[in-house]
Amino acid sequence: MKISSAYIHIPFCQQICHYCDFVKFFYDEKAADQYLEALEIEMDGYVPGAKQVMKTIYVGGGTPTVLTAVQLEKLLKMIDGHFDIDKCEEYTFEANPGDLDQEKADLLAKYGVNRISLGVQTFDNTLLEELGRVHKEEDVYLNIDRLRHAGIDNISIDLMYGLPNQSVELFEESVDKALELNLPHYSSYSLQIEPKTVFHQRYKKGELSKPPEEDEVEMYHLLQKKLREEGIYHYEISNFSRPGYESEHNLTYWDNAYYYGIGAGAHGYLPGKRTINIRPLPAYLKKVFEDGKPVLHEEPVELKEMMEEEMFLGLRKMEGVSRARFKEKYDRDPDEVFGGAVDTLIDRGLLEEDGGYIKLTEQGKLFGNDVFASFLID
Incomplete structure (x- = not known):
């Protein structure tokens, strides 16, 4: 990307x-x-x-x-x-x-x-x-x-x-x-x-x-x-x-795609890492004027995190997460990565599957954070 x-x-x-x-x-x-x-x-x-x-x-x-x-x-x-x-x-x-x-x-x-x-x-x-x-x-x-x-x-x-x-x-x-x-x-x-x-x-x-x-x-x-x-x-x-x-x-x-995050406190997602800029205004200005790089923290994004984020970000969309797109990006099906999480959430009435897309039910929309937490691998 x-x-x-x-x-x-x-x-x-x-x-x-x-x-x-x-x-x-x-x-x-x-x-x-x-x-x-x-x-x-x-x-x-x-x-x-x-x-x-x-x-x-x-x-x-x-x-x-x-x-x-x-x-x-x-x-x-x-x-x-x-x-x-x-x-x-x-x-x-x-x-x-x-x-x-x-x-x-x-x-x-x-x-x-x-x-x-x-x-x-x-x-x-x-x-x-x-x-x-x-x-x-x-x-x-x-x-x-x-x-x-x-x-x-x-x-x-x-x-x-x-x-x-x-x-x-x-x-x-x-x-x-x-x-x-x-x-x-x-x-x-x-x-x-x-x-x-x-x-x-x-x-x-x-x-x-x-x-x-x-x-x-x-x-x-x-x-x-x-x-x-x-x-x-x-x-x-x-x-x-x-x-x-x-x-x-x-x-x-x-869609878990890359973007620049520019400005005080801005978050960015670049290849292999997420970035968080310095928040306080004086500290942001000082760092930029010193070396032009106001990043406070860089967090490496490994394959595991990418797949987790693909699920809980994608499930915010009403169309849900495409199994085909997930497999194209990561060469694995969601069930291989997350075990029985999808089936368990379907049984609880929080997820459903339609035309190759895994998505929230009406009940799932009200308890989205519980659903998303199910896709944290560790």
């Missing part, structure tokens, strides 16, 4: 959300200028010469669109200077509603960005405030109008469920409003209370609780049903799209 995807991390945010455990820092113009200089040095290390042809590029965060228009254009020019944007099939930027004025939307389109992932989370203003978000419901509509005016129609929005004080009815209202936008792609995630977040501190003090598990299950099933009725199919545990609008970059991860 060749490296044909890149993830680029922009760690700055106007506000730190109460649930977020990604690498992020409050936006500071001077720090952002330094960071962009460091990013270019790191990119030079991966692509020192002619532009590299990429299938997908994904710029995430943080909030990439929190950059000023001048900084955003510098970033876009930098990416264009290292990667062949004209031949890139999918070029995604993450954005938050409220951060995108028309100038920024036009800049993204001008430099070849053809997909936007918009962090909506919920259409309920009270819940948005409780999450620590700074946007309001009306900002969602305004930003989507600006993107469409700029010529970017491939827009995905994120929705969260299982939020504190969120009822099934409130989640249904958000789903209905999301569907009224007639977008090609939707992602939806259950809230996870992660360490070192505001929510985790409140949870430890007994000041925060999630809805009952049965309500979360009902929200997930409601989401599946409503999107299916609109012709939007479920292609990965947390992702739904109209045909032809699946996230090609995320499929890179789920």
